[in-house]
Amino acid sequence: xxxxYRDVRHNLxxxxxxxxxxxxxxxxxxxxxxxxxxxVADALNIVKAPQADLWVVEAGTQGPFAEASxxxxxxxxxxxxxxxxxxxxxxxxxxxxxxxxxxxxRLYVIGYQPGHLGGPQTIxxxxxxxxxxFELVADRKTGLALGDRIRLGRDSFAVxxxxxxxxxxxxxxxxFVTLADAQTLQxxxxxxAQRVQTARGAGLLESADTVAAVIARLEPAADPRDVAQTVxxxxxxxxxxxxxxxxxxxxxxxxxxxxxIGLFLGILLxxxxxxxxxxxxxxxxxxxxxxxxxxxxxxxDRTIIGLIVQQSLALGMVGWSFGLILILLFKDxxxxxxxxEPVNAAVLAGIIVVVCVAASGLGVRAALKVDPATAxxx
Amino acid sequence: MHGDRMPLIEIxxxxxxxxxxxxxxxxxxxxxxxxxxxxxVALLGPSGSGKTTLLNVLGCIIDPTQGRVTxxxxxxxDGRWLRGDLRRLRLDKIGFIFQFHNLLxxxxxxxxxxxxxxxxxxxxxxxxxxxxxxxxxxxxxxxxGAMPALLSGGEAQRVAIARALANSPRIxxxxxxxxxxxxxxxxxVMDLLRKLAAEQGACIVAVTHDxxxxxxxxxxxxxxDGVLESEEGEEP
Ligand SMILES: Nc1ncnc2c1ncn2[C@@H]1O[C@H](COP(=O)(O)OP(=O)(O)O)[C@@H](O)[C@H]1O
Ligand SMILES: [Mg+2]
Numbered sequence: 001x002x003x004x005y006r007d008v009r010h011n012l013x014x015x016x017x018x019x020x021x022x023x024x025x026x027x028x029x030x031x032x033x034x035x036x037x038x039x040v041a042d043a044l045n046i047v048k049a050p051q052a053d054l055w056v057v058e059a060g061t062q063g064p065f066a067e068a069s070x071x072x073x074x075x076x077x078x079x080x081x082x083x084x085x086x087x088x089x090x091x092x093x094x095x096x097x098x099x100x101x102x103x104x105x106r107l108y109v110i111g112y113q114p115g116h117l118g119g120p121q122t123i124x125x126x127x128x129x130x131x132x133x134f135e136l137v138a139d140r141k142t143g144l145a146l147g148d149r150i151r152l153g154r155d156s157f158a159v160x161x162x163x164x165x166x167x168x169x170x171x172x173x174x175x176f177v178t179l180a181d182a183q184t185l186q187x188x189x190x191x192x193a194q195r196v197q198t199a200r201g202a203g204l205l206e207s208a209d210t211v212a213a214v215i216a217r218l219e220p221a222a223d224p225r226d227v228a229q230t231v232x233x234x235x236x237x238x239x240x241x242x243x244x245x246x247x248x249x250x251x252x253x254x255x256x257x258x259x260x261i262g263l264f265l266g267i268l269l270x271x272x273x274x275x276x277x278x279x280x281x282x283x284x285x286x287x288x289x290x291x292x293x294x295x296x297x298x299x300x301d302r303t304i305i306g307l308i309v310q311q312s313l314a315l316g317m318v319g320w321s322f323g324l325i326l327i328l329l330f331k332d333x334x335x336x337x338x339x340x341e342p343v344n345a346a347v348l349a350g351i352i353v354v355v356c357v358a359a360s361g362l363g364v365r366a367a368l369k370v371d372p373a374t375a376x377x378x
Numbered sequence: 379m380h381g382d383r384m385p386l387i388e389i390x391x392x393x394x395x396x397x398x399x400x401x402x403x404x405x406x407x408x409x410x411x412x413x414x415x416x417x418x419v420a421l422l423g424p425s426g427s428g429k430t431t432l433l434n435v436l437g438c439i440i441d442p443t444q445g446r447v448t449x450x451x452x453x454x455x456d457g458r459w460l461r462g463d464l465r466r467l468r469l470d471k472i473g474f475i476f477q478f479h480n481l482l483x484x485x486x487x488x489x490x491x492x493x494x495x496x497x498x499x500x501x502x503x504x505x506x507x508x509x510x511x512x513x514x515x516x517x518x519x520x521x522x523g524a525m526p527a528l529l530s531g532g533e534a535q536r537v538a539i540a541r542a543l544a545n546s547p548r549i550x551x552x553x554x555x556x557x558x559x560x561x562x563x564x565x566x567v568m569d570l571l572r573k574l575a576a577e578q579g580a581c582i583v584a585v586t587h588d589x590x591x592x593x594x595x596x597x598x599x600x601x602x603d604g605v606l607e608s609e610e611g612e613e614p
């Protein structure tokens with residue numbers, strides 16, 4: 001007969017309550033992992049969305065995500081004419097605050113040239129942009145609905161389509177507009193000093209038609225590194241392959257988040273370990289007299305260790321399962337996307353097993369030290 | 379008249395002291411004691427006189443400071459324990475009955491008894507069957523499925539006795555087995571123990587303060603400051 005199971009069954013209510021408490025902790029750990037994964041996925045989504053092979057940016061920058069990059073709009077035509085380039089499109093990125101339904105809404109506005117690269121990939125609802133002006137395709141997380149109108153700068157935009165899971169690494173949901181609209185918006189929202197300059201005509205041509213990057217899709221036979229090399233011969237331009245661009249993003253944006261969340265995860269796991277150890281220790285201390293009786297009637301140490309370690313593992317595993325269920329139920333209520341891979345849950349399970357066994361050590365030590373004589377007498 | 383029966387407990391020259399120097403307590407001083415098959419003996423004495431210590435020595439729970447202990451014909455202590463696994467020794471030879479029943483609260487009456495049988499290597503089916511049989515024998519068969527918390531004091535003590543008897547030990551040690559019971563039930567439990575000793579060829583050593591049950595013992599031993607004096611009975 002399994003003593004651990006019998007004891008749990010006898011104190012079922014308390015055991016379940018303890019498991020619930022632990023599961024909340026597990027849910028937080030899983031949420032942290034999920035948020036980190038979501039962050040990586042979101043950050044990469046924006047880079048992957050245009051399905052480009054090459055990013056042409058301002059020379060000496062790692063734009064447009066990790067650093068600001070500004071190049072003349074005419075670059076698009078120059079890039080499109082390069083040997084091996086199938087298609088090219090100018091693109092801008094800017095974070096814009098707008099008010100909608102009484103709330104302030106932060107949007108990651110992406111300006112692209114309809115008919116070229118850079119537009120939304122899969123429209124979940126509605127349609128893509130067909131007019132040259134004042135149409136907008138937004139991520140669902142904006143809370144905007146088809147047919148809504150929203151003011152950006154001085155113009156009002158109609159929401160014609162919705163996409164999913166498109167946001168920048170800061171979590172601001174994306175809104176696609178035409179490049180022309182985006183450029184207008186950029187000048188409307190520019191700091192006053194710069195607007196004065198623009199009004200005076202200084203660098204008018206250059207500043208009115210700029211893009212953050214030109215993205216290009218190559219012919220199947222073309223090598224992105226060769227084309228990048230060609231682009232770099234224009235001294236004011238730099239070029240990154242898609243792989244380099246993803247690498248930069250992971251290196252800059254994601255790495256910091258990783259260290260931060262990693263540290264937090266470490267703390268949480270330590271807290272969980274301490275909590276589990278305390279629970280197991282208390283559970284053992286309450287049973288010392290029973291353990292002394294077990295020793296007296298002849299139970300071997302293995303029976304007693306089994307009782308403690310099995311309960312500890314049961315606690316950990318039930319806590320983990322409840323935690324997983326909790327997070328799966330509630331992950332869609334998080335402001336950031338929570339992405340949980342089975343391997344994450346499995347690794348956490350592995351860690352919990354190790355923690356539980358280690359935490360039992362304290363209880364096992366106390367149990368093995370107890371004198372069977374304490375079972376005799378009052 | 380007991381001379382022809384086999385001695386189950388023989389201790390000679392057993393002393394036990396706790397601590398050293400100023401704090402030294404001589405709990406047992408040079409004790410000789412023989413208890414034979416079928417005998418039911420009582421250990422009496424004021425609090426602190428060494429009764430529990432003697433019982434613990436007999437139960438192989440504490441090490442005597444010196445002396446020899448022979449249990450069921452096997453010399454088990456001679457200045458040191460001669461067996462490595464004392465728990466196994468207890469499982470095989472000794473049954474314990476406590477003042478409080480000390481049943482495991484998370485096991486039913488039957489499983490409390492079956493546990494010691496499975497610990498001794500019996501199969502689950504065998505253990506359950508023998509446990510049921512023992513509970514019937516002690517007239518608590520109808521409570522076999524009950525958890526200890528739901529048993530009355532007398533019932534719980536009888537289940538505890540069934541547990542002590544499960545592996546048919548030849549030596550049964552009891553520390554105030556009737557202290558938690560009223561005199562009627564105490565009498566019933568003592569009669570039961572006598573019957574067991576007679577039927578199973580075992581011996582029983584019980585610590586007690588309970589004068590009402592003195593007549594149920596074959597011999598009474600008095601302990602005073604760790605010295606054992608036989609008071610009544612046929613053997614010195
Ligand atoms: N583990 C121990 N450590 C130190 N002294 C002890 C210990 N156990 C018992 N003693 C002492 O030994 C003496 C006998 O104790 P005990 O056998 O418990 O007496 P009784 O059961 O007759 O009341 C007492 O003076 C007690 O304080
Ligand atoms: Mg005592």
